[in-house]
Amino acid sequence: MNRTSDVLDHVIIKFAGDSGDGMQLTGTQFTNTAALLGNDLSTFPDFPAEIRAPLGTLAGVSGYQLHFGSVEIHTPGDQCDVLVVMNAAGLKANLRNLRPGGIIIANTDGFDPKNLRLSKYPEGVNPIEDNSLEGYKVIKVDVTKMTRTALVDSGLGIKEIDRSKNMFVLGFLYWMYNRSIDNSVKFLTDKFSKKPEILDANIKILKAGYHYGETSEEFGTRFIVNPAKMPAGVYRNIMGNQATALGFIAASKKSGLDLFYGSYPITPASDVLHELSKHKHFGVRTFQAEDEIAAICSSIGASFGGHLGITASSGPGIALKTEAIGLAIMLEIPLVILNVQRGGPSTGLPTKTEQSDLMQAYYGRNGEAPMPIIAASSPADCFFAAFEACKIALEHMIPVMLLTDGYIANGAEPWRFPKSEDLNEIKPVFAKAPADGEKFLPYKRDEKLSRPWAVPGMKGMEHRIGGLEKEHETGNISYDPDNHQFMIKLREEKVEKIADYIPKLKVETGNEKGKLLILGWGSTAGAIKGAVQRAILEGYDVSQAHLRNMRPFPSNLGEVLNSFEHVIIPEMNEGQLIKIIRDKYLIPAQGFNKVQGLPFTSGELYNHIVDYFKNS
């Protein structure tokens, strides 16, 4: 058969199936291989909150979207080109995101009457058998049958056999996109080194999927996606939560302080705990506390003892930590509080993403309790944001809030990782013993308005700190009215002073002056950049700037805002940054808001930009 190979710039594949179908693994394996081949990429795992929701139901669909290409990739993509579905529910949940003419690869066994009923198709309707999918190219494969046939002599039970189904799909896609299976063979060999029969079965099925593509005459076309032109250097693939953990460890190394991480399991922050707990040989102490409050309080204890204290959670857990954050603000000790934001309020949407905790980070405490806030913009940026949060905490003696979200925490992208020698040094300022006859002053300030860090064990600097208002310099309890107002101002000024130590805001895309500025923060960076680049190509006068220092803002933010006629602020919330910007800079910024538990697509943002120009 004469087969052709089409060269594509970029492809979006969505894998969907039951949460037990191994779709996350299939997706990550394909991703890692794409990364090793030099594609730029971005991923978006999308899984149900239930660990094992009832089989075959819409609630149990687990998805993994991968966008890879030979061009610059900013997001996991809007509409997918290829939809791989292991069952009817996977199709039903994702069909609306498949582009017209897209490819559906369907496991026919997942479309039996039971699956059709569970996914609520009307009686007698089977979408892959009737003509309802006419606008798409449907590739039907009985993956279950072929897997079982291939492993009939393996000696494995039917349950174990069926668990390798996903390898068939992976092998088939490797064939379709001209990719070698070697990387996944290597992965499986490591993973199942102690279970040779499972290893053999998985490799056999991986190969079976690949060969099926080769020998079956159904498919005339294979696709080629060439390596992307990315800046020269050595790359790896990285997920956001993993990058955050690495950023913390790097900060520990660069500051010379061992890391203590007090945490209570919560989605989607737990992976940071898992990652850190693997690196004890870096002097990392992880402490799974009895609750969120103990998690932060133990980290405060560790900081008090001279370690790099870090705690993490997601929205509801941060709410529980609130009082202790206030304590850390009063103590003026270094501490990093990571909030991997998720859909709220209350328990909300634990596995979905949102940016709705900015106000909580800004104002969510009793009393006048300002603290610095940093927000990461992409999976790899989580590393740098985490590092910077630690640096500010340690060098300014202050608790810092680090915001990421479910989207970038679980998403992955290629990362041109830094060398340790290229990272900034972090210099905590420990107290020096007072001269003879002089009293140690625990709240005496330096030029950053930071106080000296005297740690138990340092002789001659014994002192007491606590949550009660302090007298300036001595740190003694004080109820003096003037002192209180003075200290309130001083703590605020200390936060504002950090602006002298952080980079100015740059307009990243487009002109530095003009008609429209899209100002974003956090995980929307990729989608905004894609939309703005496209609009510029089409001649619109639009620019993009992205905030990572949320408090204090870069000192030139006002200038940047005033260089444009209009400012649009897209956020995955009801408009939180926009309130702060309006309050502080008195400009009539407009919001563009989406609160669906899902990230923005570039398409949505692009359309909004075009609408703006149409209406203005």
Next chain:
Amino acid sequence: MKHIFNPKFSVETAGGNGSATLTSKDLQTDQDIRWCPGCGDYSILKQVQTVLPELNIPRENIVFISGIGCSSRFPYYMETYGMHSIHGRATAVASGLKATRPDLSVWIVTGDGDSMSIGGNHFIHLLRRNFNVNILLFNNEIYGLTKGQYSPTSEMGKVTKSTPMGSIDHPFNPIALSLGADATFVARSMDRDPKHLQEMLRRSHAHKGTSLLEIYQNCNVFNDGAFFRYTDKESKADSTLFLEQGKPLIFGSSNQFGVMLDGFTPKIVNLEEGTVSTDALWVHDEKDRLKANILSRFFDNPRSEHHVFPRPFGVYFQEERYCYEDALAAQLKEAKDKKGEGDLDALLQGRDTWEIH
């Protein structure tokens, strides 16, 4: 208790101690003490300042951590390192401190509201983890700082500002609670017996693991006399049972009463009647968890007409068990022995990389 020298934060030269001349006065701060005149806290502060110098710990290696409440002002009056943290959380703060700094002598000062109510969760988890720290639980059976509401240790029927018709809350038994959480050292003392309190402080310090010392403390403003039965000269001997390792359980103004065990049931016997010899009495054994549990139930309401048992003071139970911070340090060491000191560049690089030219 052995102190590990921590070079990073110590300006001492190795072997130096600097505390040889430490006196009780060296532990006093320049802050005015703000407890009400006559408060039982004064005595506890004095006994702590008396005992600590004997322990030969450099002052800079001692940390007092408290929560919120009257007792939690304690750290401000100790010339050591200290933190007055938030309500109920001193135990959690101390856990993080001890996990990272096993070299420090860490003392937690808490009250019945702080540790039994708002901080109940951290309290039990600290006990099960067995960090090597000391808890001084000031129990006055009332909320003092908030001006007189009933506490989780107040007796049923207690009339307070928040319970004008009497409390309907069944009280906690801190000793039984601690034993239930697998505490490795459980003891009780009182503010008005300085000698006994000093001895219990020494024992708390000497125990490696979490030491729970409940101290009956009189709040002379909101709950005056809650423990007079145990502290007043006239009633003390007949109402209290002082536990001593290896000694039979005997109490009374003329040592006329003894405690026997009939199976698992404790019985009070009158030794003067001559029917029971002291050889037949229950001999206290701190290592016996089961008997400690029975002793912890010597907790009947002294105001009740059915009141039978004297209230025990002393060490109920003590056992050696690994401490969390030691196990944590051992895991770090094991990881380093196996993988070598962490290499940041190797970590950043990860397993699979590719190069773009």
